[in-house]
Every structure is written in C-alpha cells, then in structure tokens.
Amino acid sequence: MVLPARVPSGAPLSIVRTTLLTIxxxxxxxxxxxxxxxxxxxxxxxxxxxxxxxxQSVIIRPDRIELDGITLRFVHPxxxxxxxxxxxxxxxxxxxxxxxxxxxxxxxxxxxxVYPGIDVAFYGSxxxxxxxxxxAPGATPDRxxxxxxxxxxxxxxxxxxxxxxxxx
Numbered sequence: 001m002v003l004p005a006r007v008p009s010g011a012p013l014s015i016v017r018t019t020l021l022t023i024x025x026x027x028x029x030x031x032x033x034x035x036x037x038x039x040x041x042x043x044x045x046x047x048x049x050x051x052x053x054x055x056q057s058v059i060i061r062p063d064r065i066e067l068d069g070i071t072l073r074f075v076h077p078x079x080x081x082x083x084x085x086x087x088x089x090x091x092x093x094x095x096x097x098x099x100x101x102x103x104x105x106x107x108x109x110x111x112x113x114v115y116p117g118i119d120v121a122f123y124g125s126x127x128x129x130x131x132x133x134x135x136a137p138g139a140t141p142d143r144x145x146x147x148x149x150x151x152x153x154x155x156x157x158x159x160x161x162x163x164x165x166x167x168x
Contacts, residue, residue: 039124041109042092043085049109053126060109060122068166075145080113086121115143
C-alpha cells in the first residue's frame, strides 16, 4: 500500500507534522525506557540509525524505516538522501564479552533531502515514533509517497494521524 502525504487543507507548506507510527503492541518497559522517556537514535553507520520502541528495534535508513516486520519505504527518494543525527549527541557504549563498542546517539534522527527540498526528522517515545516533514519554499509535497509493507492494518486515529498496526 502506498500512502500519499497528508497535508491539511490551508496548512502552510513549510512543515507538516504527523505521527508516522503509533505502536499498538505496547510492551511493559522497565525503568529507563518508561513510556514518557524520549527515544534516542544511535548512529550505527552513515547509512543506518537504530532505536528501540515498545521493545522492538527500529532501523532508519536513507530510504526506509523498519520495525517489527513492517517496512515504510519512501517511494523514489532522492539519490542525495542522507541520514543525520539532530540535536546534541552523547556517547552510547556497549560492553559484551570484553569487547567495547561505542556509537553517537541523538534525540532526533533526520533524513536530509529525502526528496528535493524535503527533509524528515524522527523523534518520539518508546510507545510511538513520529516524524516531521520539513518542506523548503517551492518544494513539491505531491512527491511524498510512503509504501507500507507487512502491516496488519492501517487506520486514522481521532486526531487524523495514520496508525500502522504491527504484527505483535
């Protein structure tokens, strides 16, 4: 299923805010990942950011987002699309079996130039992942298309946000 961008009638086209994904399969999350705690996005490479939401790994790439068997893919993105950490970074270190790996983590992750003149910023809480589409003056919102694969269902909530139901 391909979803067009939803731009409210009469809205200024400098920024469009919407919920990308409200996770319906809520897990019980302990202490540090309480539902009101913000997500942090780890830069695993220049082409991959990762976070955890509702106990699931969320992978963000320049052309798609993957979560719990669901892929949300930007249809025909720009070849210049690139990932970027947004906000003040902090180290994230993992120590397993005597090996140490460190990554930079950010309060937001962004895809710059996903379409000409259009950037995306991801943020949220462990319960939901949201995004903002930032349109430069003269950018064409009609280019924005998101293909959803693997979802159990897609619906609009009371506020008009798209909710993608996961398998879990």
